[in-house]
Amino acid sequence: MNLAIEVLNLTKQYRNTNTLAVDNISLTVETGEIFGLLGPNGAGKTTTISILCSLLQGTSGEVIINGMNLKSHSNEIKKNIGVVPQDIALFPNLTAFENLQFFGNMYGLKGTILETRIFELLEIFGLAQKAKQKLKTYSGGMKRRVNLIAGILHTPKILFLDEPTVGIDVQSRSVIMEYLMRLKENGMTIIYSSHHMEEAERYCSRVAIIDKGKIIIVGTPENLIKNHTNCNTLEDIFIEKTGRSLRD
Amino acid sequence: MLKYIASTIKDLKLLSRDRAGLAMLFVMPLALIIIMTLLQDSTFKVLEERKLPLLVLNMDKDTFGINIVEGLVTSKFFKVVDQVGDNEEALKTLKERVSKGEFQIGVVVNKNATELLRNNIKYNIVKQLPDEDSLVFGDLAIKLEPAAKIEIYFDPITKNSFKQSITSALNEFSSGVEAKVLFGVYSSLLKQLLGMEMKNKGGFDKLVEVQTLYASNDNNIVIPNSVQHNVPAWTIFAMFFIVIPLAGNIIKERESGISKRLSVIAGSNMPIILGKVTTYFFVGIIQAISMLAVGVWILPLLGLPQLIIGDNYLALIILTAAVSLAASGYGVLIGSIATSQEQSSIFGSISVVILAAIGGIWVPVFMMTDLMQKVSMLSPLNWALVGYYDVLLRNVGISEILSYVLLLMGFFLICISCAWYFNRIRKSS
Numbered sequence: 016m017n018l019a020i021e022v023l024n025l026t027k028q029y030r031n032t033n034t035l036a037v038d039n040i041s042l043t044v045e046t047g048e049i050f051g052l053l054g055p056n057g058a059g060k061t062t063t064i065s066i067l068c069s070l071l072q073g074t075s076g077e078v079i080i081n082g083m084n085l086k087s088h089s090n091e092i093k094k095n096i097g098v099v100p101q102d103i104a105l106f107p108n109l110t111a112f113e114n115l116q117f118f119g120n121m122y123g124l125k126g127t128i129l130e131t132r133i134f135e136l137l138e139i140f141g142l143a144q145k146a147k148q149k150l151k152t153y154s155g156g157m158k159r160r161v162n163l164i165a166g167i168l169h170t171p172k173i174l175f176l177d178e179p180t181v182g183i184d185v186q187s188r189s190v191i192m193e194y195l196m197r198l199k200e201n202g203m204t205i206i207y208s209s210h211h212m213e214e215a216e217r218y219c220s221r222v223a224i225i226d227k228g229k230i231i232i233v234g235t236p237e238n239l240i241k242n243h244t245n246c247n248t249l250e251d252i253f254i255e256k257t258g259r260s261l262r263d
Numbered sequence: 264m265l266k267y268i269a270s271t272i273k274d275l276k277l278l279s280r281d282r283a284g285l286a287m288l289f290v291m292p293l294a295l296i297i298i299m300t301l302l303q304d305s306t307f308k309v310l311e312e313r314k315l316p317l318l319v320l321n322m323d324k325d326t327f328g329i330n331i332v333e334g335l336v337t338s339k340f341f342k343v344v345d346q347v348g349d350n351e352e353a354l355k356t357l358k359e360r361v362s363k364g365e366f367q368i369g370v371v372v373n374k375n376a377t378e379l380l381r382n383n384i385k386y387n388i389v390k391q392l393p394d395e396d397s398l399v400f401g402d403l404a405i406k407l408e409p410a411a412k413i414e415i416y417f418d419p420i421t422k423n424s425f426k427q428s429i430t431s432a433l434n435e436f437s438s439g440v441e442a443k444v445l446f447g448v449y450s451s452l453l454k455q456l457l458g459m460e461m462k463n464k465g466g467f468d469k470l471v472e473v474q475t476l477y478a479s480n481d482n483n484i485v486i487p488n489s490v491q492h493n494v495p496a497w498t499i500f501a502m503f504f505i506v507i508p509l510a511g512n513i514i515k516e517r518e519s520g521i522s523k524r525l526s527v528i529a530g531s532n533m534p535i536i537l538g539k540v541t542t543y544f545f546v547g548i549i550q551a552i553s554m555l556a557v558g559v560w561i562l563p564l565l566g567l568p569q570l571i572i573g574d575n576y577l578a579l580i581i582l583t584a585a586v587s588l589a590a591s592g593y594g595v596l597i598g599s600i601a602t603s604q605e606q607s608s609i610f611g612s613i614s615v616v617i618l619a620a621i622g623g624i625w626v627p628v629f630m631m632t633d634l635m636q637k638v639s640m641l642s643p644l645n646w647a648l649v650g651y652y653d654v655l656l657r658n659v660g661i662s663e664i665l666s667y668v669l670l671l672m673g674f675f676l677i678c679i680s681c682a683w684y685f686n687r688i689r690k691s692s
Contacts (some may be wrong), residue, residue: 068527093529102520108280109273120269121528165524216542 018079019173019204020044020067021095025076027062027228036062037073038228044206044221046172049199051219052208053249055257059228060208061101061177067206068098068175081172096170101178103158104165107151111142114150114169129168136164140190156187163191167198174198176207180214211225211251212250216240222249226257266530270538275510278542284508288546289553292501296554297561299497304489304567307352314339318366320346320357325377326447327440334371334436335370340428349374363414368429369416372601376411380441383408384448413437488568495651496624499644501554502547502586506594508606509543513598532686536679540591547587552562571655578654578661585671586647592678593643600684618642623649646670 019107020043029039035149037059038050038101044050055176065071069089070182080092105114112133119129140160150158176195180188195205196218209215215222223233232239236249246252278284286454317335319502321328336343344366354371363371386405417426453459516522525535558570560677574581594611601607612623619625622644628636639645650667 058287070523090529093527096527098524098527100520100524104520104524106273106277106521108277113273113276117269117273118524120265121525123265125265214414 018043018142019046019048020050020206021077021079021080022063025063025066025078026074027059027066027071028074034101034229035074035228037066038226039076040225040230042223042230042233045202046142046204047130047199048157048220049187049195049207049218050207051215052206052210052225053212053215053222053253054225055210058226058257060225063225064175064177064206064208065109068096069093070098070262095172096173096258097166097169098221099163099166099174099176099179100238101181103163105150108149110149111137111157111230112146112152114161115165118165119168124169131163132168133202139194140164159183159187160191163194171203173204173206176205178208178210180209180211191229203249212248212253216249231256264534266532267538267541270535274542277512278508278546288505288508289550292497292550292554296494296497296557297565298495299567300490300558300562300567303493306314314342315368315428316342316344316366317429318344318346318357318360318369320348320353320369322349322354322374323372323376324349325375325381325412326444327377327437328372330440330443331370331372331413331433331436334439335432338432340432358416361418364418367418367421367425370429370433372415373412373414374535375445376413379408380411380444382406382449383410384441384445385452388448388452401509404476405408454684490558490562490568490570491656492652494554494562494570494657496520498551498554499586499622499647499651500552500615500619500624502550503590503593503618503644504542504612505546505550505590506597506611507608508603509539509591509594510598510611511604512539513595514601514604514607518604519649521628536595536682540588540595540679543591543594544584544587547590548583551583551587551667573655573658575654575658575660578659578664581661581668582647582650582654582664585668585675586650588675589643589647589671589678592675592682595682596678596685601683618644622647623643630688643671643674646674 022040022042025037025040026035028035040059052063056059062071066073067080067085069085069092081095083092086094106117109117115133115137116129119125119133124132126131134143136148137146140163142157142160142164145153145157150161153161155201159179159182161175166176174195180191183191192214195207199205199220207219219236221233221235222239224231232252234242239252240246240249243252243255246255267314268381278288318600319332321331321332323589330344332345346353346360346369348356357369357371360366382405386407389405415429415433469525513522516525526532555570555572559572563569597607597611597614601610619642621639622628622642623639624644628639628645633638646667650664650671651666653664
């Protein structure tokens with residue numbers, strides 16, 4: 016088993032708060048799998064992903080990515096990861112091409128190599144014709160697709176996605192998820208958080224359900240459903256484990 | 264280097280597409296500089312050309328009163344209006360007109376002022392003579408009378424500067440008249456004492472001349488005027504206002520998640536920050552060039568004096584670059600500290616206004632209290648202003664302004680370091 020990510024007793028307490036956003040979690044992610052991090056609002060998904068991609072510092076615990084300790088090798092690790100944030104983290108007044116060119120440059124890509132890569136991805140995601148339009152003229156689904164492209168331009172080994180399909184149409188979601196499957200087949204490790212249980216059940220190699228900062232359950236969707244005789248879907252398990260009470 | 268270039272190009276593109284932002288950065292400062300210079304210039308004109316209206320009541324009607332009124336009339340500072348009459352009723356009317364604000368200042372030369380002046384001069388001279396000589400004046404019993412009086416009435420809203428102008432002008436005129444009367448009395452006494460007839464040649468020539476000159480080692484001295492003072496001052500003020508769009512740009516990127524996205528990319532984020540600094544540095548330079556150009560070419564079209572740049576171009580360029588860098592650094596700091604766009608625009612604008620106020624942009628530093636003069640030395644806008652005055656008014660070279668350039672560069676480095684520190688704290692929280 017080749018581990019892409021190993022998390023040991025990770026805890027995160029934000030300054031001036033009493034509760035733990037991430038409460039002593041441990042998990043492993045194998046190379047080339049799509050690992051789903053599922054949980055209700057405020058469960059700790061985004062915080063966990065933020066720590067794994069070194070956006071935040073954990074309060075305690077250890078994170079090993081591609082065999083390297085995150086604390087001591089964060090710069091080295093950053094070279095091999097891609098992040099697709101929940102927000103549309105792009106410049107609305109730049110065109111899709113200009114946005115991608117900028118982020119490509121940030122990853123050290125330039126010239127014709129970068130341009131070819133941008134147009135290849137825009138073509139895949141059905142945006143090549145509108146590459147020169149300002150992003151603010153795009154629909155929500157189109158922006159999400161560009162948001163994803165900006166995170167994979169440099170072909171990372173590990174890709175973190177924080178709710179990449181939230182608030183978009185079925186077609187856009189389908190294109191995004193199909194492409195993620197292609198990336199997985201090419202050996203990319205993908206960690207993604209989502210509220211879409213059906214999507215997770217369909218595309219994830221393994222999932223972890225997280226609530227109140229703790230991992231409640233981990234496994235392949237099939238095994239989890241098989242082991243919960245009264246549950247037919249991942250959503251049933253999710254409701255069973257996290258309850259029906261509303262979250263902030 | 265690629266990160267730095269890409270960041271600079273990106274910010275230039277974003278800026279060029281933000282019309283409102285561009286208007287704020289370029290059109291508003293130009294409007295500000297024109298309006299402020301026109302306003303300040305007209306204030307000077309109120310004093311210099313329009314003249315301060317004075318209501319004058321001459322109850323003396325003799326040498327002293329006539330000369331005082333003549334002095335006021337011929338002065339370039341006052342417009343004299345006569346109060347008709349020479350009695351108590353006329354005095355009452357004058358007081359009423361001033362108290363109602365019809366005139367800010369009323370001047371009354373009291374009755375018999377010349378006679379009292381002559382008498383008291385004679386008394387003082389005779390007092391100095393030996394007793395036997397004073398007998399020459401026979402039964403002339405000279406007593407000291409009350410001093411000749413000029414009364415000045417002020418409207419309560421009259422500014423202190425106006426009060427000082429009229430008081431010092433009257434002191435000057437009355438001294439001149441005193442000398443004239445003194446000379447007349449001496450002539451008369453000499454005649455009585457020695458039987459010597461003085462040649463009546465009228466007044467005597469002015470013996471002391473006060474010349475106003477500007478101290479400078481350079482012969483091509485620039486005469487200070489409202490343009491020469493205002494253009495650099497408001498240029499600095501406007502250049503520092505780039506903190507608002509720059510800080511807003513940083514916060515917008517943070518709020519949209521772009522900063523997070525950029526901070527998970529390997530390598531330092533400093534090239535990205537420096538890209539922003541570069542973009543806004545050039546904005547500051549263009550602002551300065553356009554504002555100085557307004558001073559040279561546009562203000563003269565509006566009837567104002569032309570801005571004289573002098574010939575120390577290199578010093579001017581280096582100083583302007585340092586100011587622009589300092590302003591950009593401050594913008595990065597505000598953008599890093601503030602947590603929202605509202606916070607950054609309020610804090611950014613108010614802090615620039617405060618730094619401008621203590622830096623002498625609005626009120627000259629020499630008019631401040633000792634404490635505030637010391638405080639003003641802490642404002643980067645003051646360093647910039649003194650530097651510009653040195654280059655534009657004192658016509659000095661690079662070596663003389665180097666200390667201000669270094670202070671501004673130091674301010675930039677401190678701002679960038681603090682911004683970096685705040686970002687680190689934010690990440691670890």
